[in-house]
Each structure stands twice: as C-alpha cells, then as structure tokens.
Amino acid sequence: MKKIYIVLLLLSLIACSSETEVADDQVPTTSTNVTSEDSTNTTSVNTPEDNTPIVEEYIFDIERMSALTGLEIAPELWLKRPRRVIAFKIDNNINARPQSGLQEADAVYELLVEGGMTRFLAFFLDNSSSYLGPVRSARPTDPTVIRPYGGTLVVSGATGGLIPTIRQSGVPVLEETGAPAMFRISNRNAPHNLYADTELVRSVINDKGYYFLQPGPEPLYSFGNDQTNWEEGAARITIKYSEFTTVIWKLGETTYERFIIDGYAPNKEAVAHNFITQDGNYTDILKTQTIVVIQGPLYNDENTTLPSILTVGVGPVTVFSDGKVIEGTWRRNDITQPFTFTDSDQNAIFVPPSSQWVHIVPTNGEVTWTNS
Numbered sequence: 001m002k003k004i005y006i007v008l009l010l011l012s013l014i015a016c017s018s019e020t021e022v023a024d025d026q027v028p029t030t031s032t033n034v035t036s037e038d039s040t041n042t043t044s045v046n047t048p049e050d051n052t053p054i055v056e057e058y059i060f061d062i063e064r065m066s067a068l069t070g071l072e073i074a075p076e077l078w079l080k081r082p083r084r085v086i087a088f089k090i091d092n093n094i095n096a097r098p099q100s101g102l103q104e105a106d107a108v109y110e111l112l113v114e115g116g117m118t119r120f121l122a123f124f125l126d127n128s129s130s131y132l133g134p135v136r137s138a139r140p141t142d143p144t145v146i147r148p149y150g151g152t153l154v155v156s157g158a159t160g161g162l163i164p165t166i167r168q169s170g171v172p173v174l175e176e177t178g179a180p181a182m183f184r185i186s187n188r189n190a191p192h193n194l195y196a197d198t199e200l201v202r203s204v205i206n207d208k209g210y211y212f213l214q215p216g217p218e219p220l221y222s223f224g225n226d227q228t229n230w231e232e233g234a235a236r237i238t239i240k241y242s243e244f245t246t247v248i249w250k251l252g253e254t255t256y257e258r259f260i261i262d263g264y265a266p267n268k269e270a271v272a273h274n275f276i277t278q279d280g281n282y283t284d285i286l287k288t289q290t291i292v293v294i295q296g297p298l299y300n301d302e303n304t305t306l307p308s309i310l311t312v313g314v315g316p317v318t319v320f321s322d323g324k325v326i327e328g329t330w331r332r333n334d335i336t337q338p339f340t341f342t343d344s345d346q347n348a349i350f351v352p353p354s355s356q357w358v359h360i361v362p363t364n365g366e367v368t369w370t371n372s
Contacts, residue, residue: 006018068106068355070223085151090120091136101132107356116242131278133195140301140308143171224350239368255287284316289354298362
C-alpha cells in the first residue's frame, strides 16, 4: 500500500510539472494586452503605444489670449480690454532701414508692393511702441488682412482713390496726424521720416469714434499645440518675393533671425535686418518664433494699378516653427473671414501660439528651406 501511494505521488508531481511548462509556453511575449483568468474574474492590463506624443489641449480664450499670437496675456493687460487692433503701414525701402518698433509689435505682416519691394503691417493690440516707423502709405492688399480683426489702418497717405476704397471695405483709416501722436524726425529724409507713438495714436482713434470690438477679435487662423505631423529640416528658410527682395530666416537658439537680400543694394548680399531704438544707441536683429507664408495670385488693383496679392479663394500655405515645417492649403470666401489652413490629408493645421511673422507672397514667389 505504501508503494502504491508513493507511485501515485510521483505521477501527480510529473503531471503538475507538465502543466506548468505548457502554461509558460503560452504566455504572450509581444501582445499589448495581457490577460489572466481564474474561476472568479478577468483582469486586463493595457500598455501604452511606444513614442506616442502627448498633445496639450489648446482652447482660444478671447478674454485672456491675444488674437495675434494665440498666447495668454498678462493679467494686468486684462484691465485694458477690450481694445481695437491697430495696423501701421511701415516702410521697407533701403533708405528706411533700420526700422524702429517692429520688434515691439504683436505680429508683423509683410506684403509685396511696387518695384518688387515689400512693406510691413505692424499689428498692435496688447503691446505698444513709443517710436514706430517709418510710417508709409497704404496699398490695396492691406485691408484684406486687417478686416477680420476689425482693425484700423494707420498710414501716411495713399495713391488717389485708395483710402475711400479701403474705408468702403469696412476698415477705418487714420492718415497722418500731428504731434505728439505722429511726428517727423530730423535725421531721416522724407518720405522715410514719419514715426508714431502707438498709444497716443490709439487715443486719437478712440476720439474719432472708431469703436473697439466687444469682447475682442478672433484670430486670423487657428492656433494650437498639435504639431505632431510636421516635418523636421527647416532651420534656414528662404522666401523670394521678387528678384529685388529675398528674405532669409535662420534658426537661433529659440527664434528665427531675419536677414534680407535687397536687389537695390550695391553688394546684393544677405545682411542682418536690424532695428534701432529711439536713443539710437542700441540695435539688434529682428526675430520671430513662427513664420506663416500665405501665397496668392498676383494682380494689378483695378483702381490704382498697383501690384496686389489675392487673399480670397484657395492657395498654398507653409508654416515654420522651431525648425519644423508643414505645407498645406489656405481657404476663405471673403475678406471678413479668417483663413482655414489644412494639410494634404485635409486635417487642420494649427499654428503654434508664439510671436508671428506672416508673409503674403505671390504664388510665383519661391519658398524653400534646408536644415543648415
């Protein structure tokens, strides 16, 4: 009897050992879902996908964020809200450089004008400058990017008949006014010597009854933190408006730095595009974190015959930030509307909340980039 008991015990141990080996062979080694079962319950453990980016949710708050940068503004600025967007037309002639105040703008738009040159629209909402200029005359493309913000255009004048047309489009225009809001400086030759104090100009605009928006403007395009489908390789960006104007942006530690090749300059080489303060003792290079390039057909304005860029319809858009790039398409049906940006798969393109430099470029202009 004792021998039979020992034999049965040995057979039982061998059977248990075999079952353990089979169970070990069946344990999954590559599945992302591991399941263990017993007679009473089932437990599932999910492992996350490798290298899945986490995108922080972004919702634009019209009360606390800038429509020009997408960034949250300082609490002390809330007391000044609501405010009206003001866009100053700034000269970019070789005799107007270095400009002043562009580095203090909330955002800068660069648009083609006659002679293959460009001029700027310096947008101010929450920021300000006491020394901005040189201020120059309006061009037909200006109201097409100011209108959605409900902004006011500030200029030194315009070709005959253009100012009434801009006003008819729904954009108020403030022409040159007297000191101290706008003033001529003595160390620059006319017409490159008109400067402005943005807050004093704002007071003039308010006195004229150009009422601000309630509660404030919406962005011209969608901001957001999802840049997961962007590509690397955009440390150096070249934007050619014409044979006379080429802009180069080079990525520094945290921002892009601006250089310009002026076809009217003697050497025609890329030079740093600096700004100068009112005291004249400090200069630095113009910088931005994000660059948006909107391309549209070039045409001659019917009333003025001046070269203009069509910004209604459909066209290519390219966005650069932190060495990354995404290409897509812009769309809008009217100048009162914001732009919609989509990539090649019709997914929305979200522009990073940051300082913005927007190029309005002819479709036949050139936009290229490299990683060096």
